[in-house]
Amino acid sequence: MGRYTGPACKRCRREGMRLFLKGARCSMSKCPIETGRPAPGMHGQRRGRKMSDYGIQLREKQRLRRQYGLQEKQFHLFFERVSHQRGVTGELFLKALESRLDNIVYRLGFAPSRRAARQFVTHGHVTVNGSVASIPSMIIDAGSIIGVKEKASSKAQAAACLEAAEGREMPSWMTLDVKTMKGEYVRVPTRDEIAPNVDEQLVVELYSK
Numbered sequence: 001m002g003r004y005t006g007p008a009c010k011r012c013r014r015e016g017m018r019l020f021l022k023g024a025r026c027s028m029s030k031c032p033i034e035t036g037r038p039a040p041g042m043h044g045q046r047r048g049r050k051m052s053d054y055g056i057q058l059r060e061k062q063r064l065r066r067q068y069g070l071q072e073k074q075f076h077l078f079f080e081r082v083s084h085q086r087g088v089t090g091e092l093f094l095k096a097l098e099s100r101l102d103n104i105v106y107r108l109g110f111a112p113s114r115r116a117a118r119q120f121v122t123h124g125h126v127t128v129n130g131s132v133a134s135i136p137s138m139i140i141d142a143g144s145i146i147g148v149k150e151k152a153s154s155k156a157q158a159a160a161c162l163e164a165a166e167g168r169e170m171p172s173w174m175t176l177d178v179k180t181m182k183g184e185y186v187r188v189p190t191r192d193e194i195a196p197n198v199d200e201q202l203v204v205e206l207y208s209k
Contacts, residue, residue, distance in 0.1 A: 061203045068100070078096055104174070122134055128140065146185060173186050
């Protein structure tokens, strides 16, 4: 199945929550979640339907997957990778998703959304510890320096995004120097700091069947 190219707001309506797929525009008053638009489809306005345990687990998985903008195969591979590690699988999974290069670029404000951050990385505008990195799924180690390539077009794109994101709170596990356009992934965040609006344990239960 190819990457979804339809309206981003349609996905937010389906999940009943803001996924912040369109950057700052998701905070506007005309956001369909803010205006109360129902889920898409002919049955979108039906209420009170009782979901099965599988249905509840599936919805949580879809919410998390769409929030980070991954395709199903890629998302599942990430889960398989952390499922063999010691620790709480759900927390390890969230930490791995947060440590992706495209997510860090988005968190630093170099791109308005994770989707845009993925494109920004793929086009070679980002450096990790001084070297150009073009793989969005790269897992970044704590202490790494993520910057914008020393190129006029790269700097211009990042500057525009940083200006638009001015006032947005920087995550406590990162630091950013706006003048040099370099940020540090200081440490891996805790579960409470990540705080996505999903129950990751339901995702673990779904994939463990």
